[in-house]
Amino acid sequence: MTKRPVKLLSVWIAISSVIIIAGIVLFCLLGFNRSAEKTDYKSVEVQYDVVTDITTDAVDTLKKTCNDTFKAQGLKVTAFEAVKEVDSNSGSETGNIKLVYSFSPSVSDEAIQAAGSALKTVVSEALKDGRLPSSAEIFVNVHAGEGRTFYEAIWRGAVGLAVGAVVAFVYIGVRFGVAAALTGLTNGVNAVLLTLAFFAITRIPVYAFAPLLFAAVAAIVSLLIWLLQCMKMRENFKDPSYAALSADDAVEQSSRTARKYVIGVVIALAVVLAVCGGFATAGVRLFLLSALIPVAAASYSSIFFGPALHVPVKAAFDRMKANRKKNYAGKPKAEKENKD
Numbered sequence: 001m002t003k004r005p006v007k008l009l010s011v012w013i014a015i016s017s018v019i020i021i022a023g024i025v026l027f028c029l030l031g032f033n034r035s036a037e038k039t040d041y042k043s044v045e046v047q048y049d050v051v052t053d054i055t056t057d058a059v060d061t062l063k064k065t066c067n068d069t070f071k072a073q074g075l076k077v078t079a080f081e082a083v084k085e086v087d088s089n090s091g092s093e094t095g096n097i098k099l100v101y102s103f104s105p106s107v108s109d110e111a112i113q114a115a116g117s118a119l120k121t122v123v124s125e126a127l128k129d130g131r132l133p134s135s136a137e138i139f140v141n142v143h144a145g146e147g148r149t150f151y152e153a154i155w156r157g158a159v160g161l162a163v164g165a166v167v168a169f170v171y172i173g174v175r176f177g178v179a180a181a182l183t184g185l186t187n188g189v190n191a192v193l194l195t196l197a198f199f200a201i202t203r204i205p206v207y208a209f210a211p212l213l214f215a216a217v218a219a220i221v222s223l224l225i226w227l228l229q230c231m232k233m234r235e236n237f238k239d240p241s242y243a244a245l246s247a248d249d250a251v252e253q254s255s256r257t258a259r260k261y262v263i264g265v266v267i268a269l270a271v272v273l274a275v276c277g278g279f280a281t282a283g284v285r286l287f288l289l290s291a292l293i294p295v296a297a298a299s300y301s302s303i304f305f306g307p308a309l310h311v312p313v314k315a316a317f318d319r320m321k322a323n324r325k326k327n328y329a330g331k332p333k334a335e336k337e338n339k340d
Contacts, residue, residue, distance in 0.1 A: 009308040016190055016305065023197020032211055033203040042112045044070075044119065046099040047139040058133055059097065061126070066099060069122050073115040077101050109144055116142035161216055165189075168223050176230040179317040183310040184226040191222040191301040195294040204290060213287070218294035218301075221269065225262050225302035232258035251314060255307040266299045 046066055048059070059082075070077055085096035103112060120140045126132045165188055173181035195218040196211055206214075236254040270292055277288030 012305040020193045020197045023200040027200040033205050042103040042107045043143045044101045045141045048097045049137040069119045075115050179313045180230045183313050187226050187301045187306045188219045188222045191218040191298040194297040214294045217291050218298045221295050221298035222302050228262050229258045251307050251311050
């Protein structure tokens with residue numbers, strides 16, 4: 001026999017509390033892992049353009065020239081990438097190559113500029129003395145930048161998300177009652193906090209703007225799932241057989257009837273994100289596959305946490321409604337006795 005929703009409420013609250021508190025602590029200490037984007041960076045790009053086909057020996061010579069120059073300047077290369085140029089019309093390689101050397105952000109601007117100037121001189125000499133093909137054109141470019149987080153835009157997004165939550169709260173309250181609105185709002189907040197906490201704990205790489213978007217996904221999916229459950233509850237509660245049930249039993253039975261529709265929607269959404277992420281570019285893939293996390297958090301919040309929470313909330317509002325009816329029925333009787 002399965003436990004009724006309200007019996008597990010303390011369990012869901014404990015699970016959510018542990019994850020959220022751990023996420024808050026790690027966020028305060030480490031923040032989110034923003035390694036997915038370039039923050040502070042220093043790099044030197046060497047563009048090798050050739051009229052005739054480039055030879056392997058020439059490429060190796062150019063690489064050795066660059067490495068020796070950086071070593072002589074006291075710089076340590078942290079990452080290297082050789083990018084072959086592709087013709088946009090034919091799709092074939094042109095023979096031109098761009099060598100990208102990355103350095104630690106702690107390297108001073110003066111040091112990186114000096115290394116770039118030294119490399120230009122060495123490459124020029126190598127072209128003159130024949131170590132590199134004289135038909136080649138080599139360009140050396142130095143890049144240095146500082147990553148910045150636009151907090152004003154993030155705060156505006158957060159305010160927009162809060163306004164959207166209030167609008168959703170009002171809509172659910174008007175259509176399904178204040179009790180359903182309070183539960184739905186709590187579900188959404190729980191899903192958002194769980195999503196952000198999960199990214200802080202697991203250190204999954206994200207872009208600076210991504211946590212806010214993931215929070216929005218969690219809120220929207222949570223709202224969608226709860227709306228489906230509210231529509232099913234309203235339909236079920238009109239059935240006379242539900243009138244004799246307690247709040248716990250009524251919510252439990254209604255949640256069971258809605259679960260198959262909710263799970264179907266969640267699975268369909270997860271499949272769409274997974275398939276699109278599988279065929280997308282690396283940057284888009286990182287976002288789409290990571291979006292499965294807020295979907296999972298919203299599903300947990302609205303399928304398990306929500307019904308368990310809605311039992312005491314509904315019971316409290318049912319008692320208030322019964323008391324109002326009792327007081328309203330007793331008022332005319334008291335007025336009649338006073339007249340007599």
